[in-house]
Amino acid sequence: MSEIDLAPLQAELQKYIPLGRSGLLPALHAAQNIYGWLPHEVAAEVAKPLRVPLADVHGVIEFYSLFYNQPIGERIIRVCTDQACALKGADRLLNHLCKHYDVEAGQTTRDLSLTIERSPCLGLCEQAPAALVDDDAETNIALDFHSYDIGIPRSLVYGSHRKLTVNCGTGTSTLARYGEYTAYKKALKMQSADVIAEIKASGLVGRGGAAFPTGIKWEGAANANADQKYVVCNADESEPGTFKDRVLLLDDPHRMIEGMCIAAYAIGATKGYIYIRGEYPYIVPVLENALNEARMDGYLGASFDIEIRVGAGAYICGEETALFESIEGRRGFPRVKPPFPTTNGLFDRPTVINNVETLCNVPLIIKSGAQGYRRIGTEKSPGTKLFCVSGDVAKPGVYEVPFGVTLRQLLKMAGGVAGKKPLKAVLFGGAAGAFATSKHLNVKLTFEDLRAAGLPLGSGVVMVFNETRDLRDVLKRLGKFFAHESCGKCYPCQMGTQRQMEVLDRIAGGRALADDFARLQDVGWTMTEASLCGLGQTAAGAVLSAMKLWPELFVEGQRSEGESKKAKASRVSKVSKAKKVSKVPKLALKTSRKTIISRTKKK
Amino acid sequence: MTVTFFMDGREVTAEDGQTLLDAARANGIDIPTICFHEATTANALCRICVVEVEGQRVLQPSCIVKAGAGMKVQTRSEKVIRARRTILEMLASTMDLSESTEIQHMMYEYGASSSRFPDAQRRESAAKDDNPMYVRDYSKCLLCWRCVQVCAEDAQYTFAINFSGRGFETQIGTFFDKAIPETSCVLCGQCVAICPTGALKPKREYLLEQGLSADQIGVLNSGRKKRK
Numbered sequence: 001m002s003e004i005d006l007a008p009l010q011a012e013l014q015k016y017i018p019l020g021r022s023g024l025l026p027a028l029h030a031a032q033n034i035y036g037w038l039p040h041e042v043a044a045e046v047a048k049p050l051r052v053p054l055a056d057v058h059g060v061i062e063f064y065s066l067f068y069n070q071p072i073g074e075r076i077i078r079v080c081t082d083q084a085c086a087l088k089g090a091d092r093l094l095n096h097l098c099k100h101y102d103v104e105a106g107q108t109t110r111d112l113s114l115t116i117e118r119s120p121c122l123g124l125c126e127q128a129p130a131a132l133v134d135d136d137a138e139t140n141i142a143l144d145f146h147s148y149d150i151g152i153p154r155s156l157v158y159g160s161h162r163k164l165t166v167n168c169g170t171g172t173s174t175l176a177r178y179g180e181y182t183a184y185k186k187a188l189k190m191q192s193a194d195v196i197a198e199i200k201a202s203g204l205v206g207r208g209g210a211a212f213p214t215g216i217k218w219e220g221a222a223n224a225n226a227d228q229k230y231v232v233c234n235a236d237e238s239e240p241g242t243f244k245d246r247v248l249l250l251d252d253p254h255r256m257i258e259g260m261c262i263a264a265y266a267i268g269a270t271k272g273y274i275y276i277r278g279e280y281p282y283i284v285p286v287l288e289n290a291l292n293e294a295r296m297d298g299y300l301g302a303s304f305d306i307e308i309r310v311g312a313g314a315y316i317c318g319e320e321t322a323l324f325e326s327i328e329g330r331r332g333f334p335r336v337k338p339p340f341p342t343t344n345g346l347f348d349r350p351t352v353i354n355n356v357e358t359l360c361n362v363p364l365i366i367k368s369g370a371q372g373y374r375r376i377g378t379e380k381s382p383g384t385k386l387f388c389v390s391g392d393v394a395k396p397g398v399y400e401v402p403f404g405v406t407l408r409q410l411l412k413m414a415g416g417v418a419g420k421k422p423l424k425a426v427l428f429g430g431a432a433g434a435f436a437t438s439k440h441l442n443v444k445l446t447f448e449d450l451r452a453a454g455l456p457l458g459s460g461v462v463m464v465f466n467e468t469r470d471l472r473d474v475l476k477r478l479g480k481f482f483a484h485e486s487c488g489k490c491y492p493c494q495m496g497t498q499r500q501m502e503v504l505d506r507i508a509g510g511r512a513l514a515d516d517f518a519r520l521q522d523v524g525w526t527m528t529e530a531s532l533c534g535l536g537q538t539a540a541g542a543v544l545s546a547m548k549l550w551p552e553l554f555v556e557g558q559r560s561e562g563e564s565k566k567a568k569a570s571r572v573s574k575v576s577k578a579k580k581v582s583k584v585p586k587l588a589l590k591t592s593r594k595t596i597i598s599r600t601k602k603k
Numbered sequence: 604m605t606v607t608f609f610m611d612g613r614e615v616t617a618e619d620g621q622t623l624l625d626a627a628r629a630n631g632i633d634i635p636t637i638c639f640h641e642a643t644t645a646n647a648l649c650r651i652c653v654v655e656v657e658g659q660r661v662l663q664p665s666c667i668v669k670a671g672a673g674m675k676v677q678t679r680s681e682k683v684i685r686a687r688r689t690i691l692e693m694l695a696s697t698m699d700l701s702e703s704t705e706i707q708h709m710m711y712e713y714g715a716s717s718s719r720f721p722d723a724q725r726r727e728s729a730a731k732d733d734n735p736m737y738v739r740d741y742s743k744c745l746l747c748w749r750c751v752q753v754c755a756e757d758a759q760y761t762f763a764i765n766f767s768g769r770g771f772e773t774q775i776g777t778f779f780d781k782a783i784p785e786t787s788c789v790l791c792g793q794c795v796a797i798c799p800t801g802a803l804k805p806k807r808e809y810l811l812e813q814g815l816s817a818d819q820i821g822v823l824n825s826g827r828k829k830r831k
Contacts, residue, residue, distance in 0.1 A: 053762030
């Protein structure tokens with residue numbers, strides 16, 4: 001590969017040099033756009049002007065699933081095989097695809113024309129099964145491929161109180177359609193402290209999963225002394241089953257941008273970032289266009305401006321401090337807290353980081369006042385909430401409802417369980433959530449009621465499973481997801497997600513060992529209690545909740561330890577036999593290395 | 604300024620800003636550590652030093668949490684022991700601890716079984732013998748990060764090593780897995796000195812273990828001198 005022409009890269013890199021190390025992810029994206037992947041000559045060329053040590057560049061490339069240090073196909077199909085898509089036959093789809101193109105999942109065709117990969121949740125759950133074909137979303141794929149939608153995904157938006165989603169469901173809203181930033185204009189006439197007081201009085205809490213009071217967060221950053229402050233929009237929506245932010249960003253980007261402007265004014269920030277997950281490439285031009293419109297009309301550019309940063313395939317970067325690390329050009333390792341972002345956030349400066357949906361609430365609150373905003377919802381959970389309803393329901397989609405409707409009412413709106421089959425379970429809050437059953441149908445969907453019922457609201461995931469579904473398969477996929485997405489920093493999560501996956505694999509395959517229940521309990525408990533960040537602390541949540549609800553799932557088909565050893569012994573002998581037999585094909589493989597390139601990156 | 608707080612029911616004092624770990628050690632209370640080292644930035648990643656602090660939702664890493672007035676800390680509660688034991692059992696199922704005597708001792712102390720996780724995937728790789736000074740056997744690496752830290756801002760500012768992979772499959776690595784002589788490594792030896800498990804080992808020690816005699820190793824060395 002010594003004949004790589006580095007000139008186009010060098011030209012492209014000029015843009016990123018002023019950013020220094022923080023330009024690393026954008027520069028790697030740009031380089032990969034030019035060369036298709038990242039050969040070491042290219043990585044070294046990126047490192048030089050940004051002044052990043054070579055080993056660190058390697059560390060970053062290795063961390064993010066969407067960066068490739070080996071050649072991949074000209075086109076790439078990423079098939080989602082997480083829960084919602086799996087229910088609609090994603091595995092069959094993937095197998096079918098692989099057979100058709102004569103290539104294994106995770107590999108590239110001989111002529112380097114196509115790579116097929118399994119992907120973690122793509123945020124297209126309501127139109128499952130789905131895939132990402134290069135930069136296009138491919139949804140509602142018929143298993144025989146005779147029909148599918150491709151391009152920018154449709155937005156299926158319903159609900160009784162369309163406040164945040166009033167412009168959603170009918171294509172992207174331009175600034176002309178969104179109208180003036182009246183809330184921002186109103187805020188600018190208020191004292192910044194009064195803006196914060198209004199947000200506090202509204203009772204708004206974060207919609208990304210942690211439910212932290214937004215006003216208190218803003219106040220912390222406003223009170224911190226610093227030469228520079230930041231507002232960051234967390235658009236790294238990656239929680240399996242979550243797709244509400246995709247809809248808000250695609251259909252009504254100005255609402256979120258106006259929310260950021262108000263936050264910036266309230267805390268005294270001059271610079272903002274939107275960090276959007278790499279699996280939403282089709283949203284990036286929409287955001288760029290919206291930012292330009294806002295600049296043209298003078299909302300951005302003078303006292304406050306916003307830059308877009310695109311992730312590269314790492315669920316952990318939705319964790320706020322990991323997201324900062326990623327913007328700073330590092331592996332997405334979460335930081336220890338305290339200190340908190342409000343004092344030591346992005347670039348160690350006071351930072352407000354809010355979820356997309358949270359920010360979309362802000363203009364509403366300022367426009368109607370805290371009291372007006374509180375007219376909807378409950379005393380402790382004011383406002384509306386977007387729920388991502390997917391799985392076995394008749395009408396999957398984003399549902400905007402006031403806090404306080406019951407799970408039964410929400411499911412009724414969604415047309416009930418598809419095919420009128422009885423309900424078996426609802427996964428609440430995503431992979432990091434917990435299971436509910438028909439016993440929970442009357443639980444009101446509010447922070448307080450859900451907490452009392454032991455269910456997390458999380459990011460608003462309501463994934464429905466009918467009676468015929470094999471929950472062990474669902475759990476196996478949860479285990480796989482977390483093992484794939486653990487950053488590897490702290491021991492409980494790094495090893496716990498792996499061990500959890502192995503046990504769940506055994507259970508799904510009817511090979512449970514006698515002590516697997518206790519093992520799973522110990523691993524899950526240790527991750528929950530001792531992990532460094534929210535990923536590890538919730539990686540066992542759904543599993544532990546399932547163990548409480550359906551303990552029988554975890555012991556059926558159990559083998560004694562002795563049997564397991566026998567089984568292992570027979571497996572070992574099979575493996576060694578296979579090794580002997582495979583000697584010849586292995587050589588054959590070696591000669592054809594040039595044509596068959598299998599990615600060594602983890603699946 | 605000092606603060607007074609409670610550790611295992613005992614009233615103890617600590618300097619303002621002192622960590623729970625330092626305070627414990629100053630008061631003769633043993634808290635085990637793996638990734639922590641006085642010379643490197645504490646990252647609180649091994650979580651072996653976790654303790655129970657009253658009023659906190661989850662266990663707290665004592666290597667970074669500062670002592671506060673009136674704090675009530677349990678360094679060996681049932682919860683703490685369960686977490687430490689499980690982490691140790693997972694370590695034993697993952698890597699080669701044969702040269703980590705401190706961790707073997709911890710396993711004994713906490714009743715951790717090395718066979719708790721049958722059929723578990725281990726992190727195994729062949730030893731990398733690619734330079735004249737040290738050998739890297741990452742089967743023995745427990746990812747304490749200390750070598751990466753001393754190679755970077757904690758000591759040497761050489762930046763020769765970082766990470767490969769992610770999650771369970773993380774490993775210490777060089778730029779595109781190049782051999783050490785092709786990297787910015789200056790063979791300072793800080794990483795070897797700070798490695799707690801024998802994953803990084805001086806070449807001479809490694810050769811002696813391989814069964815070579817001191818004389819044979821000397822010949823290897825003199826041979827190189829002659830060529831010069």
